Amino acid sequence: MTSTEPRDFATSVAANVPFLRRYARALTGSQDSGDRYAAATLEAVLLDDTAAKSTPDAKLGLFRAFHLVWSSAGAPVGEADTRLSARAQSHMADLTPNTREALLLHVIEGFPPADVAAIMGVSTDEAIEFIEIARREMETSVAGRVMVIEDEAIIAMDIVSIVEDLGHGVTGVARTRTEAVALAASNRPDLILADIQLADNSSGIDAVNDILAQFDDIPVIFITAFPERLLTGARPEPAFLITKPFSEDQVRSAVSQAMFFASTETLAA
Template identity: 55%
Template sequence: MSLGQQLAPHLPFLRRYGRALTGSQTEGDRYVRATLEAIVSAPEEFPKDVDPRLGLYRTFQAIWSSAHIDDDRFPGEASSDPEAIARARLSRIAPLSRQALLLTAMEGFTVEDAAYLIDVSDDEIDTLVSDALSEIEQQTRARVLVIEDEPIIAMDIETIVRDLGHEVTGVAVTRDEAVALAMEDRPGLVLADIQLADDSSGIDAVKDILAQFNVPVIFITAFPERLLTGERPEPTFLITKPFQRSTVKAAISQALFFDQSSVPAG
């Protein structure tokens, strides 16, 4: 099997990581493209002593890190550009902490693998993840709409949201109910399942809501490949079922981290 064939299944998830790291589909995809170009131009430099997925992310990390060395420009949060907002907040959060959080909680890498990817010791990863969650949670607070038709899952999500210090505006089980709740009490974040109780679509519900106002959205699905197609638009934040609580926490923190309407905790 060629290297390209080995890497192909992992590209949708690398795009997910790139978008979560940068807060932008365009920027995330740009780094993924640069990663692939680097591999094609110098295949002999691709890590050969690790799993292909690890080698792919390691190459991505090297390119992303080199692009951010000595970059101390952090535009103010008044900008509406997600990357500008992120940079302002990054000035107050250690970048390694965020990378450790995403790699372990969202991408599912082990502590040992994450340590390899960002070039730190195993012992540092848990501390970095804890620091990232704490710092991001202190910076952001939001009112959250949950679109989920499974009662147990909805309750679990509600608990996670409240544990993070956010408020739940409502739980919708159908497209129409979701849109109605959003119009009645505008949320600052939407957590949306795809398949809803009356066979309506969470994707359609989100489209209806976004047609009225902008709000960060996190999709939840058992079939992430249906959304990670490479076609635009793709969701910036996507959680795969069954999910870990830490994954939901990481996605919420990251989504709000790039959103200008979330406010610092007081």
């Protein structure tokens, strides 16, 4: 091993930590729980980097190490600290084992089925089956009202079409921070899907913060070309991020995941 290899490995791991944290939070449904297992993974890698270095791909190795840590703990979800998160965890209990992990790894993190299999320690055929089962179970579990904050008309139309195809209603599309706050006040959504940069140079993040100041427990999916900018360790952080340019599968998966985990009373109506 050359003197630069440890440094190169550490650099590669550090570059992929934001994405591991994104995955861990979406997987556990909790920022605190996700970060705890991400940190435990880094500690495990420092003690023994065998799993992380089992593949030339640093991200794949890091995620493999995470799964060894998370699985050894019993593959837990986050602790239910509110009534809504407790209801969401009751949904989680009904999922076929291993399907949520496979879907997140494949659609949100972009791992092909063979890599999903390597991370989870299953065969490629099993990974493919898990992904398909998760799609069916999550998309049919809950339906609700989705608000879209997006200033590009074509992108907004695509998002609305995908959301409606999943069986959800769309409360409307807002192009600016002011429009978004007014739309939410007039028709409270069950889920917000928000771009970062809006038409008048206002911020989708500020719009969401304004809305969440009025309403509690609305899950949010952010769309951004730079997801690492939202994965800073500050609180709160979004559990669901879609990277631009996005695919239909990414939107479908994120919406289904967010609705499924952060389900509210209105979704049962």
